[in-house]
Structures are given as structure tokens and as C-alpha cells.
Amino acid sequence: MVKTAKISPIGGATVLVHQARHAASSELSTPSDHQGWSAVSGISVAEVLELSSLRTARLVAGASGLHRMVRRLNVMEVPDVLPWVKADELILTTGYPLRQSPTSLTGLVGDLDDRGLAAFAIKLARYIDELPAQMLADADRRGFPVILLPDDVGFDDILNQVLTEILNKQAAALAHSDEVHRAIIATVLAGGGLDEVTAKAATLLSRADVVAIGSEGAILASTSPDSERMAHLAELVKAQPPSRSVVQLGGGATAVVVRITAGDFDHGWLLAARPDAMHANDTVTILERAAAVAALTITQKLAVTAVETRYQSDLVRDLVEGRLDDLERMLDQARWFGWNVQAAMVLTVTTVQAVPDQSPRSRRDDLERFAAAWRAALEGRITGAAVVVVSDQVLTLLPVGQTEEELPIGVGIGRSPVTAAADLLAIVGARVHVDRHGAPPPASTGISRAVASLSELPAAYSQARRAAQVGLQRQIPGAVTSFDSLGVLRLLSLIPDSGELRSYLTEVLGPLVPGASSEHSDLLETLRVLLEANLNVAEAARCLHFHYNTLRYRIGKLERLLGPFMTDSSVRLNVQLALNLVDVLGPS
Structure with missing residues (x-):
């Protein structure tokens, strides 16, 4: 510029x-x-x-x-x-x-x-x-x-x-700049996109490799056969964006970097690299013109993607809410999007960590970035999956099956669809966490039971949401929880009256209800560990790093609050159910 x-x-x-x-x-x-x-x-x-x-x-x-x-x-x-x-x-x-x-x-x-x-x-x-x-x-x-x-x-x-x-040189440079601009614009007018703009810039720069780098460090387009080297350059640019146009790469190699901007929006960088020195004047001129046109193509693609994404989200929302008035039209739309919704499938709901005091637009952008990273991580592992943002969650319709052809997940034959899906999502979640290009990490993913028809999706949606909520309450980052693995929580989650459930929770736990009193949080943790140790006081003391007598003293306090759960099985059952309800309902 x-x-x-x-x-x-x-x-x-x-x-x-x-x-x-x-x-x-x-x-x-x-x-x-x-x-x-x-x-x-x-x-x-x-x-x-x-x-x-x-x-x-x-x-x-x-x-x-x-x-x-x-x-x-x-x-x-x-x-x-x-x-x-x-x-x-x-x-x-x-x-x-x-x-x-x-x-x-x-x-x-x-x-x-x-x-x-x-x-x-x-x-x-x-x-x-x-x-x-x-x-x-x-x-x-x-x-x-x-x-x-x-x-x-x-x-x-x-x-x-x-x-x-000086002015003569400027006039010549402006004439050359106009010629370059016309050549690149002609590429777009002929139907070319970012790949073609990048290729045209590389042609105008003779032996230079040209790469378009997104604002989060992803390679959007590249003319170099050395993808590893370009990825390394992209990481360098993302880690510390150069404020100059020319950078030295060592060994006599040179790179020229310019910003791709459209108004107040920063779409990344356009970088040209070659193994020897290059004429910086011409390179900067060509890259600046190419970056301006690249910004146009990116903006156009984003606009098209935004409209398409909205239609995708609306379609999935209609499916999970049971609005199947025109099923044939919905199937046609799904096929046009490349989704396989006629095979057996599971529905997953993924929550994403929120940032305190985050604006709604920023939150939506985070969800869209996560959905894009999640979608990219699924590519090559399974085909026909739908990944969309609905409300404040990311929903995935995941085709599953029992044969090698129906289940191209790489987890082997003989596993249940839900287990296979859980294995896949654990792999995908780890990849998104490591290489998410600015997307926030997943907080919790819930998986429904396998369904055979679209009419079963509303129930699957409820199951996946409940599983995701339980996983979130367990505070395990990136937890993948299937509805079938909830055990007694599955039954508790089917009770529609949450008010009655909270009343039961208060009756059983009293002052130990999470959020009621911070001074009792340690006692609640002691109770959890003791029950997980099957009331083995010595084992629980080791897990909590307490002296045996200290734990005996705490057990006495707990029994004064809850009743004789150490000796009365009915009291103990109520306490265990109440602790499971905490996972379902969350803090009051």
C-alpha cells in the first residue's frame, strides 16, 4: 500500500x-x-x-x-x-x-x-x-x-x-501497476477465484512461489509444491506478522509479504518467496494488486458461504425440531449440501468454551470458526457429515454403519455406531485442539443413540444435549459423552419437571447443595470420594491425602447433615441419586 x-x-x-x-x-x-x-x-x-x-x-x-x-x-x-x-x-x-x-x-x-x-x-x-x-x-x-x-x-x-x-520512475511504476491490475482483474472476470489470482501473481513474478495465508494462519491457496515449507512460513507470519514488506529467509532467499484487507476486515497475507533475491519494487506492486483482488474474492466467498451456512443451519434446525412438512424438499437440500441423511446416523451436540463478557457477534464468530475447524477435521475420516451452528451449539449429523463401506472412520468393524462415533470425535476433538486456526476448544460433546430415520432426530437432539450437559458439568475439557453411557443419569434426565428434581436435591443434600454455601464444598467433595471408594475409609483418606481420623471426623459431620448413609442403604441410595442429579441439573 x-x-x-x-x-x-x-x-x-x-x-x-x-x-x-x-x-x-x-x-x-x-x-x-x-x-x-x-x-x-x-x-x-x-x-x-x-x-x-x-x-x-x-x-x-x-x-x-x-x-x-x-x-x-x-x-x-x-x-x-x-x-x-x-x-x-x-x-x-x-x-x-x-x-x-x-x-x-x-x-x-x-x-x-x-x-x-x-x-x-x-x-x-x-x-x-x-x-x-x-x-x-x-x-x-x-x-x-x-x-x-x-x-x-x-x-x-x-x-x-x-x-x-523520481516522478518519471513513479509514472512508469504506476503504468506497470495498472497493467498488473488489469491482468489480475481479467482473471477474476474469467471466473477465477483465490487459487487463480494466486497463480496469476506467481506467473507475473516469474519463479516466485505465492501463498495466500488466512488471518488465523491457514493456507488458503498456494502455488508451491513444497507444502511443508509454505506451512512453516505461514506459521511464522501468523506468530509475528511482519510489519515490513520484505523479509529475509536465510541463504539468500527473500519473501515479500502484503496484507489482504477489505475495509476494516483483515483477511490475512499474500506472500511471495523465491530462493534468490527478487526485485522488491515489482514484487510489492504485483502483490498489492493481487491482494486487493484476493480480498474481493475472499469477501465474495464469505458472503456466499454465509448465505449457504444460514440455509444449512435452518435445515438442521427444522430436522431436529421435527418440522418435516416437506420431506422430499429437505432431502434434496441435504443431498445438494453433500450430506448423507438417509443412512443410520448419530446426532452430536458440541458446546464451545465461552469468553467472559463476550459480545454476541464475537461469540457467533467463535462458534463458526470452531464449526469450520471441526468440519475440516472430519474430512478424510467420514463423508456425508453435516456440521452446523444452531443457537449456541455446534450440531453434527454423523452417518454411521456396521460395514467398512458404511463406517469409513478407521476404528474397525464390529464396534457399535455410538462407540465408533465417540472414538472418531475424540480424535477430531484432539486435532481441533492442536490445530484449530483460532477456533476455541470444545468444552463438551454429547452423542445421541443411533437413529434410522429423520423422524427420530428430535429425540436424538434431546439425548445429545443432555449428554453434552452432563459432560460439561463433569468439567473434563473436550469430554465426549454418549447418552447410552449416562447410566442412571439417563433416567433422571427424562424427568421433565426440573423444579421437582431440584426440590428432591435440596431435601437430600440440604446445605451441601452446590452453590448454597461455599464452606460446605469440601464436605461435598469428601462425600463424592468416599462413595467412589465404596465407603472404604482408609482408601478415601489416601485419595484425599487426609489422616484417617480426620476423615472419620468429616464422616461424622456428613452423617449429622445427611443421615446415616454409612450404614443405611436407603439413605445412601438417596445421596447417590442426589449427587448424580447435580451432574444433570448443574449448580442452582
């Missing part, structure tokens, strides 16, 4: 040119201030010295800095010129401002170089006879060009020629 900057000679005219933006470094190795990419509006100090007005000028120091770019000119006619200088300036002077203290030239070179100026040009003999040796040595050390100007050339000639050369 280019921005307008000014050439502002003191007392002279102001000329507008374009300056390409560059700033701080990144994890990728970036060039120094004077070895960055050459903006279209600049010419090098070496090119300046080839102009007719400066052919008799002499370079007396800083020869290693001839590659520095001149994008502005300034005339020094006051001693305190530093507040008015800018980066990439060629500063001209007769020495008049320094006639009283020529030794100050030594410090001036360092000050000008620190501010990123391109070079310093001076006329001698009129006000200053010679340049200090220390100044020249410092200029050589810094690679800061110092030029002796001929007496017979006026500053107006130098200003005119250099600015004309």
Missing part, C-alpha cells in the same frame, strides 16, 4: 510523491532501514550521481551506502536543521550554516544517519575549506554517503533533475 509523502526543501516548492510504507521488524529477518525494499518513488544515491548535473560530483565517504534510496530533497540553510529533516532525504548545503563551527560536521553525520537520511552533499571552498577526517571516517563506518558538489552547478538544477527522475 502506498501513502502520500512530501518533498519539502526549505524555502522551495512542495512536490507530492508516493512512499511505500514500512516499519518495525518481526520474527522473520527484516532488512535494516537502508536495506529495505525500494519504493517506487525513489532512486538510489548511485543513480543520483549518474545524473548530468552531478556527474562531476565526488563521493568522498560512505561508498557502501550507494544503494540508499532518495525520495526527498532538502536544502540546509540553518544550523539546527535536524527538526526539519526526514528519512530518505538527500540534503544539500553550501556549508554556510556551519561556517563558524565546521567541526560540528562530525556529529552532524551521525545525527542525519540516525534519522534515516539518504546522503549529505556539500559545496566546499566558499564557506568551509575541507571536511574533518573524523567525519569522513564516521561516514565510511556507517555507510552514509558524503558527496562533494561541483561549484558550477546550482541547487535548482539538482532539485529539478532528481525530482524529475
